[in-house]
Every structure is written in C-alpha cells, then in structure tokens.
Amino acid sequence: MTYEFLQQYWWFLVSLLGALLVFLLFVQGGNSLLFALGKNDDERTLLVNSTGRKWEFTFTTLVTFGGAFFASFPLFYSTSFGGAYWLWMIILFTFVLQAVSYEFQSKMGNLLGKKTYQWFLVINGLVGPLLLGGAVATFFTGSNFLIDKGNMGNEVMPVVSSWANGSHGLDALLNPWNLVLGFAVFFLNRILGSLYFINNIKDEQLIPRCRRQIFIDAIPFLLFFLAFVGYVLLTKGYAVDEQGVIFMEPYKYLHNFLEMPVILFLFILGVVGVLYGIIKSVFSKTYRKGIWFAGIGTVLVVLSLFLIVGYNHTSYYPSSADLQSSLTLANSCSSMFTLKTMAYVSVLIPFVLAYIVYAWRALNKKPITMDEIKNEDHTY
Amino acid sequence: MFESIDTSLIDWSRAQFALTAMYHWLFVPLTLGLAMIMGIMETVYYKTGSVFWKNVTQFWQTIFGINFAVGIATGIILEFEFGTNWSNYSMFVGDIFGAPLAIEGILAFFMESTFVAVMYFGWNKVSKKFHLASTWLTGVGATISAWWILVANSWMQYPVGMQFNPDTVRNEMVDFFAVAFSPMAVVKFFHTVMSGWVLGAIFVVGVSSWYLLKKRHVEFAKASIKIGATFGIVASLIVALTGDISGVQIAKLQPMKMAAAEGLEDGGNGVSFTVVDDIKIPKMLSILATHDIDGYVPGINNLLNGGYKLPNGETALSAEEKIERGKKAIVALANYRKAVKENDAAAKADAKKILDENMPYFGYGYIKDPKSLVPPVGLTFWSFRIMVGLGGFFILLFIVVWWFHRKNKYQDMPWLQKVALWTIPLGYIACQAGWIVAEVGRQPWAIQDMLPVNAAISKLQTGSVQLTFFIFLILFTIMLIAEICIMVKSIKKGPEEIEQQA
Incomplete structure (x- = not known):
C-alpha cells in the first residue's frame, strides 16, 4: 500500500459516506413534507413513524462522515469546522432539534407540544439538506480561509487555520452556486422522502399524494441540478502540479471526468437511476421500488462528484483567499501509519453494512399502515 | 504589535465545551446502565417467557429511549466541537485523535443505531431471539462507543504512541495499540462505564422504591430492585477499585491534578x-x-x-x-x-x-505565567470529595437495600425507600463531580504537557462563541426540562398502564 493509494482509498471512503449521507437525508426530505403531505394528525403520525425508524442511520452517517474526515484528513476537519463555524453550527443546531423530536413529540409532559416538535422536524428538513448541499458545493467554489503552519512557531498566536472574513462560513451562502447545489440537494431529498414513503407506507390517501409531490419537486430539482452540473463542467477548477502548487485550470472538472471515464460512467449511471426512479414512480400507480433506483443513483452521483473533486491532481477544499492554502489529498491527509491502521479497521465496514441491511429488511418486510401504528407497542 | 488570543475567547470556548460535555454526561451514564439492566431483564423474559418480564423490560426501555435521544443530540455537538472550537488541537493531533473517533462511528454508532431500531420496533416483527440480541447489541454498541471516546480522552490526559513531525507540524501516531490500550484508557473505561452502571442501578432502585412508597406496581418494583441492587453492588465495587488504581496513575502521570484534588500546597x-x-x-x-x-x-x-x-x-x-x-x-x-x-x-x-x-x-512554551499551571484548586478539591464520598455511600446503600430485599423486609421500610429515591439526584451529582475532577483538574492542558488550551482553540470572534454558548444553553436546558417532565410522567403512569395502552 503506497501513501498515495491510502490517500485515495480514504478519500473514496469519505466520499462514500458523504454519498450515503445525501441518500439518507431522505429522512430530512420526508420531514420537510410533513405538513404538505400529512393533511391530518393521523397521516402525520404515519409519516413520522416511517422516517422515525431510519433517522438514526442518517444521524450516525453524518457523525461517522465527520469522524472519518477527522481521522483521514485532519487539516480539512480543523480548517473547515473551525473556520466555517456558523455554517456548521446552524446545520448542527437543526440536527439537535431533530434528534429529540421523534422521541418527544407524542409523549406526555413534553413541554413544547406535538406541533412544535413536528416543526422542528420540518426546520431540520428544510435547513439540513440545503446547507449540507451548500457546504459540499464549496469543494468546487472555494472557501475563504488561510493556512500557515509556521504559526505553531509563534508562541503568542499559534493558530494554524483561520477564516479570512468575519462571517465564518455564512459567506458561503453569498455564492449563488453554493445555493444552487444546496437547493438541488434539498429538492432531491424531498423526492427521495416521497419515494421512501411510497415504499414504506400503505395508505390509499397518502401515497397518491406522494406521487404528485415527486412531480412537483422534480422540476426544480432538475433545473438546479443541471445548472450545477453545467457550472462544474464549464468552470475553472483548482488543479495541483507535481510540486504541490495550486493553479487554476480551465475546464478542470470536465477534464477529470474525461480522464477518469469510470467516474463519468458512474455519474451517468447514477443520473439515469435517479431519473428512472422518479419517472416510473410518478407514472405508475403501483410501483414502489423507486427509492432503490433513485437512492442508489443518488449515491453514485454524489460519490462521483466527490471523486472528481478529490482525484486527478485536484484541490478538494480550495481557498479563495489564498490559492496556496488550498487543501489537497496529499497536503491534508493523516500520516501513512494512521491511514494504514485505519485501512485495516475499514475491513470491518462490509460486516457493518451487512447487519444494517439485515436489520433494515427485518423491519421493512411489510409496509406500515394506520392499523399497525395504532396497535404498535412503540410509536412516535 | 503581535496579534494575540483573547483570553475571553478561551474562556468561552471552554465554557461551551464544558456545557456540552456536562449535558451529554447527564444522559449517557443512565443509557449505559439501563442498557445492561434491560438486557438482563429481557434475558429473563426470553428464558421464562413470562409476560410480566416483558412488561418490566419494555417499561425500562421507554425510559432508556427518552434518554438515548438527548444523549445523541448532545453527543453530535461534542464530536464536532473538536473541529469548530478546538481546531488547532484537531490540526495538531488529529492524526492520533481522529482515529478513535472514526472507529467509534464505524464500530459503535452503527451498531447502536441499527439495533436500537429493532429493539423498539421489532417486538412484533422479528423473533424473540433476534430481539433479545438486538437489545444486548444496543448496549454493547453504547459500551464500545464509550471505549473509544475514553481512549480519546485518556490520550489527552496521557499522550502516548506518537511522535512530533516538524515537517507537518503535528504529532503523528506511531503505535496504535499504545493509544488504544493505554493503561489510563483501560482504567478510565471501567471506572466511567461502571459509574454509568451504578447510575442505572440507582435509577432503577430509586424509581422502584417510589412505587413501593406509593404501594403501586409492587411486584414490578421488587423484581426491578432485585436486579438493580445486585447489579449496583457489583458495579459500585468495581468503580471503587478502578478509582483506587486511577488515583495512583494520576499521582504518577498528572501530579498537579492530584495536588489540586488534595489541595496540597506542600508535599513530602x-x-x-x-x-x-x-x-x-x-x-x-x-x-x-x-x-x-x-x-x-x-x-x-x-x-x-x-x-x-x-x-x-x-x-x-x-x-x-x-x-x-x-x-x-x-x-x-x-x-x-x-x-x-x-x-x-x-x-x-x-x-x-x-x-x-x-x-x-x-x-510549556505557550504558557505565559507559571501560576496558570495550577488548576482551580477549590473546585477540584471539593468535586473529588463529593465523588468519593457519594461513591462510598452508594456501595453501602446497595448492600443495605439488597440485604433487606433478600430478607423480604424492604417493602416495609419507607424510610429506606425514601433514601433510595433521593439518591437518584446524588448519582448524577457524583457523575458530574467525577468529570470535573478529571477535566478541571488537568487545566491548563488540552493535552498534558503538549498543548495548553490557549494554543488549542479556533480563531473566532468571542461574540460568536458566546452566542452559540447561549443557544446551546437554552436548547439543552429546554431539552433537559422536557426530558425530566416526560420521564416523570412515564414513571407516574407506570408499567402496567403502558401494557394496557398497547
């Protein structure tokens, strides 16, 4: 295992976690539709109990995404989280609200009342995907940070990474392209949420509404998504030369797609999967498997976007304040020893995936119904 | 003039981390303790097939779930605060410190989140055996998670298995096993996890005693006390033993913490x-x-x-x-x-x-005044005494309760039941006091001798950190109040009513 291989391997794993996270944000997407789809209390209970059995996966994937990034690319972890402070903090606030809302909403004595907790779910469903999408977009658009490792030799001000402006990450929202990807992720997650409901719930009122909702969300999704893809293909990208010097290269990401055709293939396959899942679910009244096509498609699309921004001599976390502060796999990764040790640990990941699939299938064998929710021992 | 770090930024960053950690540790120990107790109870149900034990298990699982959610909510913030508020720390030692956090996510959190869902929603969907396994695996996941996060914490107290690399300007791991099985981590794991078990036992015995006082759910309460008190004796004795070993370790590796905990000006x-x-x-x-x-x-x-x-x-x-x-x-x-x-x-x-x-x-090169090497003595001193004193009291209480329960006299001893009930808050106080000794006692170090807190922070405006501090304070406090209200209601409602509702 060479150092370079390990860097690429860990970038792949981090990217995979990021891709799975965007898929699992169907929980958030579904929650953002809580009041749009659920016309009465019973229907909303059904929706909440559907995503409520999966929210912990999303949450865990978010945490593990952070942990894996920390272990494998610590300089990204410190620079981005410590710099884009407000962007991450707002994301985290909404996830905190979400974490208690399922468990608390129907319990007696919950202080704030059921509606409030349901609105917390909606807020997380709106803000979470939008800002996470925006944060991922900064991998292409750049962020306003400076890195000077020499600062450790300064005993008065030894902090290595700093943000070059006072808004600490909120400035990311001023770049329209970050918002474009944010909204694309947001609408995609709503689509995935509806597709999951179709798969997981059996209810004659609710499900046709989900199919209509997919259609409503698909149009803005396609507009935002295509706009962002167009931007990525046409824009100048942050490239790295053999000496590790960063420079701007026209059509960098287009070149990356063309120079790594496997990733291009995965990307196209993913797009086709998403479209197939959407179209078939909108036009067939009985089709329930759309979530799998669109879900796997989402994983492939997000994975390939992560890969083209990390591989092929590209800076994955570029600095718009100081080009040479930009982060690349090589200049931000952990030591060879740590990457190798963690690579051994990663051998366990297939086992983890296996029991997740096993437990998921055990719980999802039959779609949930209004009757079940009323007779179940444990419901939200 | 040199730019320097605002001391109030350090204070607020510390305050925010302390706030998050303290709130987190209000919920997690009960989760750790109840997980085991539920596991034992469900095993009894599995063996006997008695619906009574199923109800007992489900009641404690409800309490567990309320806690679990807030534990997760506060936990995610803790992990990300290493990046958001202690970014220089994360840069400087992320090569070592990130690994246990990543392993925790991969090995422990997925186990917890997968099987907790089966535990709640699988009663009518999976076999009894699979369900029992899920309940245990939820607890095992939580415990593995504790292992790795305590490995991470121990490494800050006693950094081992690393080497400084001047080219990358950071410390890098050279011996994984020295980090993962550091003697301090092993002792800390048993001491901390067992203290969670003690709190779980205190909670079960305390709540059950309240039922006895109210003459409700008497059989349920007696059954819970039997398991809770036995479990409590074992756990609290291990806490005492590991506490003793921990004392020797601290005296050797963090002598200033020991001196502060003893208020010892001049030794000998x-x-x-x-x-x-x-x-x-x-x-x-x-x-x-x-x-x-x-x-x-x-x-x-x-x-x-x-x-x-x-x-x-x-x-x-x-x-x-x-x-x-x-x-x-x-x-x-x-x-x-x-x-x-x-x-x-x-x-x-x-x-x-x-x-x-x-x-x-x-x-030490980042330390301006030698006096700042002394942690707050009063707080460390008193927290230590509260922790040790209460720990001793818990052992005694469990033995007394267990003894009278065995003699079938406990249900007629309302005074002792009251003592058991009022021990619940004491359990929480002891847990918090323990962490205050560990964390306040090691100031000013983020990593012992290697990086003081003033060189570990993120360069932010103090106002930003103040604002997020108050947002968290309000958020967590509302969550805590809601959680207590919900638990009190659930406890007042009791186990049988839960059964009727189902």
Missing part, C-alpha cells in the same frame, strides 16, 4: 489525607497515591518550584525551567521550518536536535 513523604478542612488521616494520601505508606507526593509548590527527586531518580524541573525549554522547542521549530525553506541542511539538523531535546516540554 508519608503525607496525610485531608478529609475536610482539619480532619486528616495520617499517611493516607501517600498510601492512596503511591500505594506506599511513606511514598513521596509533591504538592503544588513542589511542582512549581521543582528540585525534588522523581521516581526515576532525576531531579524535577521547576515550572520556569519547563517554560524555558518549551520556548526553546518552539523557536527550534520556527528555525527548522526556516531552514527547510532555505534548503539549509546544517541549520535544519541543528534545529531538529534542539527540538527533539526539548519536545517533552513543548506545550
């Missing part, structure tokens, strides 16, 4: 232990700290002034000398980087030599 041989104020037990501190009746225990002044003999025969350096050597290391690092830039091999080798010689004191 055969030092007595201060119970409170003037009540002292002769020689006891030497016994506790060194397991030797005449063992040498340095006091705060000894540690600052140096000059005493270390166990390895060397003479201890004074704080000033350590600071001096730390500054040398920092200057050498700057020179090393300069030499690399200028491609000056001789200067590079020179700087590297000075750096290596002084590296053990690197963190």
